[in-house]
Amino acid sequence: MSCANASAQWYVISGLHRTGDKVTSAADGNTIQNGNDNPSVATDAGDGNDKEEITTDTPFVLDMPDVLQVGLVLPFQISTKANSNFLEMYSGALMAVKDFGATGKRVEVSVLDESEPVTPVTTAFLEDNHLVIGPVNIEDIQTALEICPSDRFIISPLDPKAASLVEGDKVIQAPSYWTRQADEIIGWISSDTSWQDEIVLIRDTSGTDAEQAAYLVSRLVASGKKFKTVGSVQDYVPVQNGVSRFLIASGRDSFINTTVRALGILATKYSNITLYGTSKVRNSSGVDPEHLYNLELHYTTSYFIDYENPEVKDFIYAYRALYKQEPGQFAFQGYDLTHYFLNVLSKYGVEWYKKLPDYSERGLQSDFRFEESEAVGNINTAVRRVLLGKDLSAVIQ
Numbered sequence: 001m002s003c004a005n006a007s008a009q010w011y012v013i014s015g016l017h018r019t020g021d022k023v024t025s026a027a028d029g030n031t032i033q034n035g036n037d038n039p040s041v042a043t044d045a046g047d048g049n050d051k052e053e054i055t056t057d058t059p060f061v062l063d064m065p066d067v068l069q070v071g072l073v074l075p076f077q078i079s080t081k082a083n084s085n086f087l088e089m090y091s092g093a094l095m096a097v098k099d100f101g102a103t104g105k106r107v108e109v110s111v112l113d114e115s116e117p118v119t120p121v122t123t124a125f126l127e128d129n130h131l132v133i134g135p136v137n138i139e140d141i142q143t144a145l146e147i148c149p150s151d152r153f154i155i156s157p158l159d160p161k162a163a164s165l166v167e168g169d170k171v172i173q174a175p176s177y178w179t180r181q182a183d184e185i186i187g188w189i190s191s192d193t194s195w196q197d198e199i200v201l202i203r204d205t206s207g208t209d210a211e212q213a214a215y216l217v218s219r220l221v222a223s224g225k226k227f228k229t230v231g232s233v234q235d236y237v238p239v240q241n242g243v244s245r246f247l248i249a250s251g252r253d254s255f256i257n258t259t260v261r262a263l264g265i266l267a268t269k270y271s272n273i274t275l276y277g278t279s280k281v282r283n284s285s286g287v288d289p290e291h292l293y294n295l296e297l298h299y300t301t302s303y304f305i306d307y308e309n310p311e312v313k314d315f316i317y318a319y320r321a322l323y324k325q326e327p328g329q330f331a332f333q334g335y336d337l338t339h340y341f342l343n344v345l346s347k348y349g350v351e352w353y354k355k356l357p358d359y360s361e362r363g364l365q366s367d368f369r370f371e372e373s374e375a376v377g378n379i380n381t382a383v384r385r386v387l388l389g390k391d392l393s394a395v396i397q
Contacts, residue, residue, distance in 0.1 A: 064349040067106045068342060070097070071125055073134030073144075075115040083115075085330045086136075089157075091323055092334030093133070095315070100342055107342065114140055123147045130350055131155065131341050138162045145169055153353045157337055166379050172353065173379040174337055175366070179215060181278040181300040184383045186219040188298055188397075189245055189276045196242030199227035202259050204250030212280075213249040220247070233262045238270045246295075247276045256284040264291030274298065282386075297388040298397075304384045305332060305365050306396055312364050329365065336363030353378075 072093060074086040090111070097107050110128065112121060114135045121144045126132055133155045135141050141162055144154055153170045156162035160178065165171040193199055201220060204213055220227055227247075230236060238244035248259055260281070267273045275281070275292070279301035282292065306312060315335065319327040340361045341352075348355040356370035356378050367382035385397040 062349050067108055068345050069108050069129045071110045071129030071132040073112045073114045076113040077115045078113055088328055089330040089334035092331035093338040096335045096338035126152045130345055133157050163379055176302045176380045176383050180381050180383050182216045184300040185276055186223050190223045190225050198239045198244050200246045201227050201229045202248050203229055204255045212251045216249045238272050243272045243274055245274050248281055251280055253285045256281055257286045260287050260291050263295055267294050293388050293392055299386055300383045303366050304386050315364055332365035336366050340368045
């Protein structure tokens with residue numbers, strides 16, 4: 001509850017917090033600034049009252065609101081045992097609002113506890129907010145879609161399964177889908193492999209979680225790179241003059257753990273072995289991290305915090321000062337989501353959802369990049385490449 005209590009401090013700053021009736025901030029910010037760390041992305045906006053026609057592939061009217069309205073729908077479970085993860089996520093979101101308030105922008109935040117039956121998402125709530133982050137679960141998102149106005153979108157903040165709702169519905173999938181991790185790892189291993197190297201695909205043939213394994217194989221075939229398929233590495237002899245680049249195609253923890261252990265033993269005899277995989281390999285339950293570092297695991301992931309990043313350090317210091325505790329992954333997620341979508345809203349106005357492909361941002365924990373799509377909604381396609389080193393380092397590539 002400390003995070004929720006601390007948020008009350010923010011009633012006195014420009015970035016406004018509200019949980020019930022609307023409150024008007026005294027600040028009046030006219031300058032819209034771009035939070036993207038790419039200096040080539042320019043930002044221009046009027047004083048909030050003018051409408052400007054912009055010529056793009058999808059014409060729209062730049063209608064800039066005087067106050068940016070944000071709605072958060074999270075399962076706080078306040079009436080039972082408060083969910084610390086979502087209180088933390090809420091606190092991270094308020095940190096982003098605080099940053100916007102410090103620059104003179106006017107932001108109001110409405111909050112619903114989706115776990116409470118007395119506070120359901122209503123059409124009025126969706127209409128009143130330019131941005132709606134949440135609900136979290138796919139079932140609750142589907143319910144909210146039934147009453148979602150035609151000019152509003154629901155931002156799915158966590159559930160990967162919600163990506164299935166994007167096509168044909170008014171959903172924006174903030175976490176990148178697992179297929180993007182697979183695409184990125186294939187691109188990575190393909191660009192690393194020279195003519196002296198050998199790609200070795202270790203495929204799980206049990207039939208469990210076959211979809212993801214089959215997709216990874218299909219993308220490797222489509223890359224045009226030659227590769228060898230093996231079911232085990234017990235009798236494998238690495239190439240002599242190049243690097244044997246192993247790729248695990250499985251979602252089963254037991255298979256991943258057995259394979260990593262076998263590769264780790266093989267690496268004690270040969271130094272020219274490198275392992276590739278998605279975040280599933282890195283996060284597999286029971287896997288020995290020492291093997292992953294020795295194999296210099298190359299993996300792709302939707303979330304990774306570089307604690308050497310000065311911006312990450314600044315966020316941690318600010319979070320500690322305000323909440324008297326350490327920020328976790330949910331705090332970073334809340335901050336990144338709110339920061340990115342507030343930037344898009346402040347740049348493009350109430351029809352911000354039409355311009356997602358035009359604006360990308362590198363967050364503290366995750367990145368945002370949306371591509372042109374015929375689907376009504378959008379899926380974030382940005383993933384991070386992370387390289388583990390034998391010196392126990394972990395760096396973003």
